[in-house]
Amino acid sequence: MTRRRRWQAAWRRPETRWAYLFLLPWILGFLVFTAGPMLASLVLSFTDYDVINPATYVGGENYQRMVEDPEVRTALFNTVLYTVIHVPLSIAIALALAVLLNQIGGRFAGFFRTVFYLPAMTPTVAVGVLFLLLLNGQNGLVNALLRLFGINGPAWTTDPDWVRWGIIIMSLWTIGGTIVILFAALKNVPNDLYEAARIDGAGAWRQFREVTVPMISGSLFFVTIVNTIASLQMFTEVYTMFYGNAQSELQASDSALFYVIYLFQQGFQFLEMGYASALAWGLFAIVLIVTLVQVKLGDRFVYYEGDDR
Template identity: 45%
Template sequence: MESLQREDRVEQRPLPLKKIETTKNKKPNNKKRKPSKLAVRENIWGYIFIAPWIIGLLGLTLGPLLFSLVTSFTDYNITSQMNFIGFDNYIKMFTADPLFWTSLYNTVYFVIFSVPLTTVGGILVALLLNQKIRGIKYFRTIIYLPAILSGVAIYFLWMQLLSPSTGLVNTVLAWFGIDGPAWLFDPEWTKPALIMMKLWGLGGGMLLYLAIMQNVPKEMYEAAELDGAGGFRKFIHITLPMITPIIFFDLVTSTIGAFQIFQEAYVMTENGDGGPSSSLLFYNLHMWNNAFEIFDMGYASAMAWILFLIVMVFTFIHFKVSKRWVYYESGDE
């Protein structure tokens, strides 16, 4: 799913953005003149065509969103009560729920390590796969393959791979004389294990980088070569600046995605309880447990909104900082 959405957006991105100023220019006239019958009819048809989307947005996104905001100030439990309790849920979250902090720590840990690693990894692999050698298509397919597999099957596969004494990972480590850790059974190693699993699926990001790398004009490299630039300098001074829009896009989407990590921990820990010493109790898992194990929907809604704020702050920072390092060929977007 995730990777599909990304592709969609990439396809949209390179569309030349001709700024259509026509409506702006006509504005003064529009105010005086009544729109023609044809225009009204076309507008109505327009609305009819997007009606499914509007209904979906209002009914399935905005409605529930607002509902959860209201709910977060109540003791709503889905079936019997919904009393207004002010900021109690928020106060409890920050003062009386030790697992809230555990889950926040685990999630931030995961974001801080997995996002940069998958981004750098994606760029490096794309760089390798951007070479002109025989059979490159097959390499690309192989690297991309894990990205199209998804969900529970992969988690089970990795549970086998990470098995301390019989798993493939530790077997390979043993060849090099390394005594591998117990991975999912050792609280120190559970999160690194998960991050490693995520790295395996970096094909999605890789594909984006590969696409934009192939769009970098050849002339630039030729010019640089004439000036005597080597491969490394070409990468630093040409490739990297030219792919910054995608790096930026990848950073924003994967940060948001990483904050929402849930399935992995739910599937890979016993009873979905967050693993040894709660080391895989991620924010969304704790929220889910509150909502559906003990029916404290009010509290879970409050948690959802705090996560929303956290993610929004991160995204805001990304956008602010992006002005300093993201380069758009077509000018300022």
């Protein structure tokens, strides 16, 4: 049977038509709000467009400018550095907390799981404002706690050498989702594997390394990809902290300039929509390449149940 005949036979079934009917709102939403704007931005990336005047075709000038722009290199460096530090650190802390939750068990596990996840529900703008106060170099709570131990805390929000670390500390506020995912993965690890490992004389660390990590490697792979994509698109919290106040922006602009912030500035502050569209497609290419590399590497390190490799 040819592909066309198989399609015709499937379409004659009522459940197939009902399935497409229920999918129709999503398909229309995807075309109008995702695929359409993406196609429009791709076209705009080859133009000089300031919203007010008609777009003028400029070919690849926007992409050439993007490659030569030193601000793009600064923003990309800050974004990549943040991603390289934040993703492993957040996953390591989330995994440690998930293991502790798994050890607690009972009703208390549900309580602490809720406590750990609640910060992730905080609006991102509120998180930025909150940590702008917490990380204040003079009267912030973080430095006040450090002073209790005789440590003079740095100027987290104004010292260029510490701005990035302040952003990383702030980003740990929202690891609750990662904790819940890894906790669910730990719950699915069969106890028989731990019992067999103990019989073979494996200690706690070896059980974690040889049993726990391989069995939850799929979830670790998932949160690595998701957190990497989110880190490369970091915007709201940093913009709220450093670009809602003119003084902070002047003092920490280079260290707090992330890629999406620079994209936003070009598009909505300077109205260079063509250049902003080129920057957006540049970020899309970076995210796509990084994700493909992670998927390729994941084939080597991720264990799937029923996999004979």
